[in-house]
Amino acid sequence: MVGGTHGNERHAPWLLEHWRADPGSLAHHGFALQLVVGNPEALAAGRRYIDCDLNRSFAPHRLADLHQQSLEVLRARELLDCHGPEGLEPALLVLDLHSTTAAMGNSLVLYGRRPCDLALAAGIQQRLGLPVYLHEADAAQSGFLVERWPCGLVIEVGPVPQGVLRAAICQQTQAALEAALAVLAAAAAGDLRLPPRLVVHRHLGSVDLPRRSDGSPAGLLHPSLEAADWRPLRPSDPVFIDRSGCPVPLGAALPPHLPAQETYWPVFINEAAYGEKGIAFSLTTRESWPVPQLWLADLASLSRRLQRGAPL
Amino acid sequence: MVGGTHGNERHAPWLLEHWRADPGSLAHHGFALQLVVGNPEALAAGRRYIDCDLNRSFAPHRLADLHQQSLEVLRARELLDCHGPEGLEPALLVLDLHSTTAAMGNSLVLYGRRPCDLALAAGIQQRLGLPVYLHEADAAQSGFLVERWPCGLVIEVGPVPQGVLRAAICQQTQAALEAALAVLAAAAAGDLRLPPRLVVHRHLGSVDLPRRSDGSPAGLLHPSLEAADWRPLRPSDPVFIDRSGCPVPLGAALPPHLPAQETYWPVFINEAAYGEKGIAFSLTTRESWPVPQLWLADLASLSRRLQRGAPL
Numbered sequence: 001m002v003g004g005t006h007g008n009e010r011h012a013p014w015l016l017e018h019w020r021a022d023p024g025s026l027a028h029h030g031f032a033l034q035l036v037v038g039n040p041e042a043l044a045a046g047r048r049y050i051d052c053d054l055n056r057s058f059a060p061h062r063l064a065d066l067h068q069q070s071l072e073v074l075r076a077r078e079l080l081d082c083h084g085p086e087g088l089e090p091a092l093l094v095l096d097l098h099s100t101t102a103a104m105g106n107s108l109v110l111y112g113r114r115p116c117d118l119a120l121a122a123g124i125q126q127r128l129g130l131p132v133y134l135h136e137a138d139a140a141q142s143g144f145l146v147e148r149w150p151c152g153l154v155i156e157v158g159p160v161p162q163g164v165l166r167a168a169i170c171q172q173t174q175a176a177l178e179a180a181l182a183v184l185a186a187a188a189a190g191d192l193r194l195p196p197r198l199v200v201h202r203h204l205g206s207v208d209l210p211r212r213s214d215g216s217p218a219g220l221l222h223p224s225l226e227a228a229d230w231r232p233l234r235p236s237d238p239v240f241i242d243r244s245g246c247p248v249p250l251g252a253a254l255p256p257h258l259p260a261q262e263t264y265w266p267v268f269i270n271e272a273a274y275g276e277k278g279i280a281f282s283l284t285t286r287e288s289w290p291v292p293q294l295w296l297a298d299l300a301s302l303s304r305r306l307q308r309g310a311p312l
Numbered sequence: 313m314v315g316g317t318h319g320n321e322r323h324a325p326w327l328l329e330h331w332r333a334d335p336g337s338l339a340h341h342g343f344a345l346q347l348v349v350g351n352p353e354a355l356a357a358g359r360r361y362i363d364c365d366l367n368r369s370f371a372p373h374r375l376a377d378l379h380q381q382s383l384e385v386l387r388a389r390e391l392l393d394c395h396g397p398e399g400l401e402p403a404l405l406v407l408d409l410h411s412t413t414a415a416m417g418n419s420l421v422l423y424g425r426r427p428c429d430l431a432l433a434a435g436i437q438q439r440l441g442l443p444v445y446l447h448e449a450d451a452a453q454s455g456f457l458v459e460r461w462p463c464g465l466v467i468e469v470g471p472v473p474q475g476v477l478r479a480a481i482c483q484q485t486q487a488a489l490e491a492a493l494a495v496l497a498a499a500a501a502g503d504l505r506l507p508p509r510l511v512v513h514r515h516l517g518s519v520d521l522p523r524r525s526d527g528s529p530a531g532l533l534h535p536s537l538e539a540a541d542w543r544p545l546r547p548s549d550p551v552f553i554d555r556s557g558c559p560v561p562l563g564a565a566l567p568p569h570l571p572a573q574e575t576y577w578p579v580f581i582n583e584a585a586y587g588e589k590g591i592a593f594s595l596t597t598r599e600s601w602p603v604p605q606l607w608l609a610d611l612a613s614l615s616r617r618l619q620r621g622a623p624l
Contacts, residue, residue, distance in 0.1 A: 017528070018555065046588070047359070101473040161413040161473035163584035167532040167553055216329070220479040241479060243330065272475030276358070 007042025123183030319354025435495030
């Protein structure tokens, strides 16, 4: 269980401290939990990161490149040395707890199509109805923490400003996490029945603000798109207003590599930390996938290993 | 006109750039405006400040103490050398444009009871109905930028997360600013009629989260107080929840120096930047003051000097 991967997202570190002080306040189903602050230096500084984004620092080539000595790459290596699948206290599964300024509600983010992750997401979606954002195939955004563990996903809750602590965001985070632990416990006990289908929002790409030649923004997000995460968006819908106040439709703002769709489902709209990444919002396509037996078998096997003592 | 006094409040710098590129986009009534980014280094870094809060760096003893060499104190001296009342391009009046994570709406903040400031606030309140927060007599919070100019106030708009740009917040900021300029133009022309009364929310003090001996928070803001800025709050109302989830009423959280009141009016509730200042929210008392003729006379005199060419 990792919180504070970004140092200005304060809810998960607050919860970690709370659960440490009072283990009975989390229904952990007997799993041996490791409660870890991802980036303690950034948390102390109240900043997302010190040198670079820790949650983009887990790409194997960066971890292996000894010229990479940023605080966050060092911390990524340390986390793997301690808690990685071949670490001193090996963990099989990681749940990385985040918050966002976007109105994502309580949601799950998966990186790629690992059967274990998909089974866990399907089980949580069945219990709580949480939307799932499947991030994959984006060369511009890689090196996420959960990718380095055999199984894992991100719990992403918002909207909440950076640096602010809200009770409701803590409660939503804990509800998603307890649902995850309940799914794992049911899988280990052989009691888990997954739903016939999983609804995923599959990442297609990201859209940046209009910019001038010097890189400064030449427009603003259109007010109708504020807090419209997970809602359908068509190419004729306005997404920006330009410097003269005119609306810019999605169709005119789409990067050429994005596949044409009648309807997109936007996520991470106006996330504060993504301005510097050139992301005003990301676009997904909403798909309903059948849940094959293999997913459940994989998760059941992993859960039994977890309950035999390999810590979560 | 100053924006970006805090580098992670992005709306005002955006507007300054917009007005510079297109002066016709601001109804400036012929006033000679100086458009100034308060803290360019912090803005570039996307942080509130680099060394210390610029908007607490204008206390005369800090400005005069040559041992004070933080980036922000140096910048405060530079702003005064350039634009202060005895600077190279002297300005008589300053409008400092801020945003907040608190649900303050579009509001005005005054520091002390200068007749000019009060007249300007009364004129804006008459036009737009904006609430006024009168900050005074708080030794823990001093050294505000606008205090070093003969007249000036803060336009404070929220809620918006740090680092996020929202069109609606830009529009509210511009509306308040244009109302201020229209009031000044009317005063200079001898056309200004002030309302008979000004409603102020007078600062009484601030309340911190419950904390442990190591300084870490031992509670959260009560959900019923989220976004309840400017709404009445009584001593029996819950303001925090403690670690075990129990509500803490305001009466049990009040610092001893705060005057007893039947009703308080809270402001800056859960402002992200105030955690480090030990402020979970501030308390005011709501008062309706008669508007004396002196206020108008002072503002009219200042406005005429402004229109004779002394830049704003």
